[in-house]
Amino acid sequence: xxxxxxxxxxxxxxxxxxxxxxxxxxxxxxxxxxxxxxxxxxxxxxxxxxxxxxxxxxxxxxxxxxxxxxxxxxxxxxxxxxxxxxxxxxxxxxxxxxxxxxxxxxxxxxxxxxxxxxxxxxxxxxxxxxxxxxxxxxxxxxxxxxxxxxxxxxxxxxxxxxxxxxxxxxxxxxxxxxxxxxxxxxxxxxxxxxxxxxxxxxxxxxxxxxxxxxxxxxx
Numbered sequence: 727x728x729x730x731x732x733x734x735x736x737x738x739x740x741x742x743x744x745x746x747x748x749x750x751x752x753x754x755x756x757x758x759x760x761x762x763x764x765x766x767x768x769x770x771x772x773x774x775x776x777x778x779x780x781x782x783x784x785x786x787x788x789x790x791x792x793x794x795x796x797x798x799x800x801x802x803x804x805x806x807x808x809x810x811x812x813x814x815x816x817x818x819x820x821x822x823x824x825x826x827x828x829x830x831x832x833x834x835x836x837x838x839x840x841x842x843x844x845x846x847x848x849x850x851x852x853x854x855x856x857x858x859x860x861x862x863x864x865x866x867x868x869x870x871x872x873x874x875x876x877x878x879x880x881x882x883x884x885x886x887x888x889x890x891x892x893x894x895x896x897x898x899x900x901x902x903x904x905x906x907x908x909x910x911x912x913x914x915x916x917x918x919x920x921x922x923x924x925x926x927x928x929x930x931x932x933x934x935x936x937x938x939x940x941x942x943x944x945x
Contacts (some may be wrong), residue, residue: 747786752793752835756812760786760800767798767812777815782806787844788830788872792837797854799840801828807842809854819857823850832873832882841882841903843870849884851903863906871895876924881909881945883929885919895919900929900944910944 747760756776757768765779765786784803791798791812798812807821807828826845833840839860843849849863849870868886872895875882886897898919900910910929912919917940922931929944 747789749789749791751791751795751812753795756791756795758789758791758798758812760789765789765798765800767815776813777810779810779815787828790831790833790840792833792854793835794837797833797837799831799833799854801831801842801844803827807831807840807852809840809857819854821852821857821859823859824848830870830873832875834875834879835877836879839879841873841875843873843884845869849873849882849901863901863903868897872921874923874929876927880904881924881929883922883924885921898931898944912942912944
């Protein structure tokens with residue numbers, strides 16, 4: 727973990743294996759790390775492990791921490807989304823109902839809902855406490871590779887991959903979560919989307935084309 731712009735290391739976390747997915751809570755108190763054989767929750771200030779979570783068969787594709795650092799959600803390769811207590815790693819809920827494995831999961835800022843999606847081309851809004859699917863957005867155009875929820879919880883950015891080029895993300899759509907309507911649709915030939923984040927009411931993201939890095943803003 728580095729301080730920007732000095733790039734001085736503020737915290738170091740020792741790992742015995744490769745990290746697949748890291749996730750910070752919005753208050754920066756917790757860091758979740760996804761490995762092949764386990765998921766770890768770290769206290770950032772003390773650089774100590776709070777919990778070790780053994781993933782199901784096949785491991786986890788994605789994880790997300792709630793803004794208040796109370797919950798961690800995982801999108802697991804066995805076809806479920808699970809919610810854990812971020813302080814001790816205890817399983818709190820299991821979300822069923824996905825036809826295929828979920829690839830992405832993201833908490834709303836207030837921690838009251840989780841957005842999940844994956845290979846079945848659906849985006850579902852879930853209650854993390856009960857595991858109940860509250861509602862589902864209209865059918866999506868591709869496999870959901872990544873999700874990001876705005877600070878006010880009203881919008882979700884959905885990044886897509888397609889069967890013929892699954893590893894390349896070249897399509898991004900912004901959705902109104904309550905109304906289930908498309909707010910913006912970004913797809914340009916030859917441009918690969920690397921990822922982004924909400925800044926206020928805009929979604930800003932990085933992309934690359936012909937070895938050139940560019941930055942974009944939607945809404």
